[in-house]
Amino acid sequence: xxxxxxxxxxxxxxxxxxxxxxxxxxxxxxxxxxxxxxxxxxxxxxxxxxxxxxxxxxxxxxxxxxxxxxxxxxxxxxxxxxxxxxxxxxxxxxxxxxxxxxxxxxxxxxxxxxxxxxxxxxxxxxxxxxxxxxxxxxxxxxxxxxxxxxxxxxxxxxxxxxxxxxxxxxxxxxxxxxxxxxxxxxx
Amino acid sequence: xxxxxxxxxxxxxxxxxxxxxxxxxxxxxxxxxxxxxxxxxxxxxxxxxxxxxxxxxxxxxxxxxxxxxxxxxxxxxxxxxxxxxxxxxxxxxxxxxxxxxxxxxxxxxxxxxxxxxxxxxxxxxxxxxxxxxxxxxxxxxxxxxxxxxxxxxxxxxxxxxxxxxxxxxxxxxxxxxxxxxxxxxxxxxxxxxxxxxxxxxxxxxxxxxxxxxxxxxxxxxxxxxxxxxxxxxxxxxxxxxxxxxxxxxxxxxxxxxxxxxxxxxxxxxxxxxxxxxxxxxxxxxxxxxxxxxxxxxxxxxxxxxxxxxxxxxxxxxxxxxxxxxxxxxxxxxxxxxxxxxxxxxxxxxxxxxxxxxxxxxxxxxxxxxxxxxxxxxxxxxxxxxxxxxxxxxxxxxxxxxxxxxxxxxxxx
Numbered sequence: 012x013x014x015x016x017x018x019x020x021x022x023x024x025x026x027x028x029x030x031x032x033x034x035x036x037x038x039x040x041x042x043x044x045x046x047x048x049x050x051x052x053x054x055x056x057x058x059x060x061x062x063x064x065x066x067x068x069x070x071x072x073x074x075x076x077x078x079x080x081x082x083x084x085x086x087x088x089x090x091x092x093x094x095x096x097x098x099x100x101x102x103x104x105x106x107x108x109x110x111x112x113x114x115x116x117x118x119x120x121x122x123x124x125x126x127x128x129x130x131x132x133x134x135x136x137x138x139x140x141x142x143x144x145x146x147x148x149x150x151x152x153x154x155x156x157x158x159x160x161x162x163x164x165x166x167x168x169x170x171x172x173x174x175x176x177x178x179x180x181x182x183x184x185x186x187x188x189x190x191x192x193x194x195x196x197x198x
Numbered sequence: 199x200x201x202x203x204x205x206x207x208x209x210x211x212x213x214x215x216x217x218x219x220x221x222x223x224x225x226x227x228x229x230x231x232x233x234x235x236x237x238x239x240x241x242x243x244x245x246x247x248x249x250x251x252x253x254x255x256x257x258x259x260x261x262x263x264x265x266x267x268x269x270x271x272x273x274x275x276x277x278x279x280x281x282x283x284x285x286x287x288x289x290x291x292x293x294x295x296x297x298x299x300x301x302x303x304x305x306x307x308x309x310x311x312x313x314x315x316x317x318x319x320x321x322x323x324x325x326x327x328x329x330x331x332x333x334x335x336x337x338x339x340x341x342x343x344x345x346x347x348x349x350x351x352x353x354x355x356x357x358x359x360x361x362x363x364x365x366x367x368x369x370x371x372x373x374x375x376x377x378x379x380x381x382x383x384x385x386x387x388x389x390x391x392x393x394x395x396x397x398x399x400x401x402x403x404x405x406x407x408x409x410x411x412x413x414x415x416x417x418x419x420x421x422x423x424x425x426x427x428x429x430x431x432x433x434x435x436x437x438x439x440x441x442x443x444x445x446x447x448x449x450x451x452x453x454x455x456x457x458x459x460x461x462x463x464x465x466x467x468x469x470x471x472x473x474x475x476x477x478x479x480x481x482x483x484x485x486x487x488x489x490x491x492x493x494x495x496x497x498x499x500x501x502x503x504x505x506x507x508x509x510x511x512x513x514x515x516x517x518x519x520x521x522x523x524x525x526x527x528x529x530x531x532x533x534x535x536x537x538x539x540x541x542x543x544x545x546x547x548x549x550x551x552x553x554x555x556x557x558x559x560x561x562x563x564x565x566x567x568x569x570x571x572x573x574x575x576x577x578x579x580x581x582x583x584x585x586x587x588x589x590x591x592x593x594x595x596x597x598x599x600x601x602x603x604x605x606x607x608x609x610x
Contacts (some may be wrong), residue, residue, distance in 0.1 A: 121432040180257050
């Protein structure tokens, strides 16, 4: 099985920052220290025996109502896939309630940009170094993070100001070397 | 949400000025395309900075159809989450049912009967066909080829007739149950499916003949919305859009489930990763799906369509009315529901748009503690803004149709 192969390779390599390796429901899981996430991800992506070149998803979980709790309130799971070796891996980190933040990996995988925005929006996890940590699914003026266990499902918010998206547009144009003059004059 | 401190605002940054470019920002026109524009298929919005008719920069926005699927699942027993999954990719609802049911079955550690597996394969492939037909038809009508729309939607309706007979609904079928399927196939199902498959082959070859050598179609789609294989992989693309870039990755082959490895079918790949490839990968995938359906129909043997595991399946009515154990079993399941053991599971299937995954956290109660849906459309749409930059508005519309964003799945 490819899954048990991942465990063997990871154990052989002995990557710094990995605290625990375990198997659950046919999926290899590793727990890493939150500070080491970038280094571990870079290694997993670049190592020729692993080549985890695809980020499948980022899942944030609020464990505050979980029976007997977990190590910390928030858990974050990065699902990785290696197309070359046909392997999967879930990289987990636990984040404290006081500091729900982790380094961004938007420069390692293109889709991490939006996935991290979704985690911020839904669960309130900050991604340090993310260039544009805006809400993705909810409205920009939304208050709170709906997938946290303390957000009641029936709390509604009336939001009517549409997002003109010009903040993102300004940044995009600047990357292309065009400076928005019109907006400056207005303000 | 205020931007991060380390980002220099364009107002403070003067580096933008020394860049010599023909386009002056005064020449740019900002146009909102969507969210309620007919060509934006539902509720998608991009803000485009236009220079003439060329999109210089684009910003995509989503969330107009966000209805909190994941939060809603946390409030419902497992079995009742299935109707919500119908509304993810409503063009191929049964595939979403299967994705969710499979993840829960994996969590409970149960296997479903062979007949149920084969029925799931047949209905999933029928759904893949109609999803691809919708994508091709809508994409072609967006670029002005109206006739193809009738050809594809005509047979799609015939497939819906079968699904309606089978589940009672056209789009939101709610047919799959955890542990099997809701009810057995009706008499004459096999014959009707075979006949509709012939119609589909005919329709697809009609569309193929109308497009393949059509100068206008080729000019509108070839080298439009090109994405390289590396970029597609880094953007997390899966399914037909990734295969159009030449990456032969199909979960039915790479991580087979429901005995897909024993079916004889090919993985269709493109070469360039442009709109043309994406349309034709789908076109040929329909034919492969028909091959699978044909083989699956031959394998159909009588048998149960629901597991006999008492933790999952309701007992037959004769036991409910005839024995105390059956009655208790029935009430226990109705009141307490399915209670998978504590743990976390991630399971994925090859849906029509790519890898559809469900990450489920169970705390041992009848409600899922956390459900995360990995939707293939999200990855496709995340790369969309970059894909259309440098092209014209009309190209953006052609590209959007070919990556087949389903808003229900995108916004969840």
